[in-house]
Amino acid sequence: MEQTLSRLLVLDMPWWELVLRAVAVYVCLLVLLRVTAKRTLEQTTPFDLIVLVLLGTAVQNSLIGEDVSLLGGLLLAATLMLINAVTGRLATRFTAVDQKLEGKPRILACNGVIFRQRLRQAAISDNEFSSARRQAGIISVSQIRLAVLETSGKISFFKRQEKQ
Structure with a gap:
């Protein structure tokens, strides 16, 4: 029991490596999704859905590496949400950032x-x-x-x- 609890709460790698992995994967996916065609959710085809599911699977190991702890997963989730919030705020404050991320009509x-x-x-x-x-x-x-x-x-x- 004690071993299981420590496995859930003890990171298998330094916390900063998990954060760095999350930032790298987020930026890479943002660039890749930005250069591909853009669709709204209502225009999503079954092929688009398959790609999204496979993207999640493909980057899973890049995110977690060897860390399968609960704390590591929560740290990754928090990092991704924080990066997304910061990106959104930057896009609202700076037109140039918004145009780079969202593009132009x-x-x-x-x-x-x-x-x-x-x-x-x-x-x-x-x-x-x-x-x-x-x-x-x-x-x-x-x-x-x-x-x-x-x-x-x-x-x-x-x-x-x-x-x-």
Whole structure:
């Protein structure tokens, strides 16, 4: 019993190494996720979900190393939450940080013309774009005044004014 309790509460490596691992993994994942296509949760496909689950599994050993103690897990969780809170605060205070982390909105279509290269760069298929257009109540491409890929991953549509 005493051995089990000490196994849960005694770190198997220095605390600073766990913190350093958490920071390194967080930064690496942030960069990797930033350079890949951005989607909102409602646009997440089963493939995206699989990648997220596998990412968690893939970085698990990078985070914990040989430490499987309860205290080590709690320290990692606290470190990740703190890093996330600091990152969020920096993004709200400094526009440059926000733009680096979140990116900038991109125009995907204007006055009925779809910019297909921008769709490809954003990893948005024609089907995804058409589905988002229909959900916005725009039947025809010619009705699009502007389509913008927001930093959240959502596509905003603005209709052309009807000629009277």
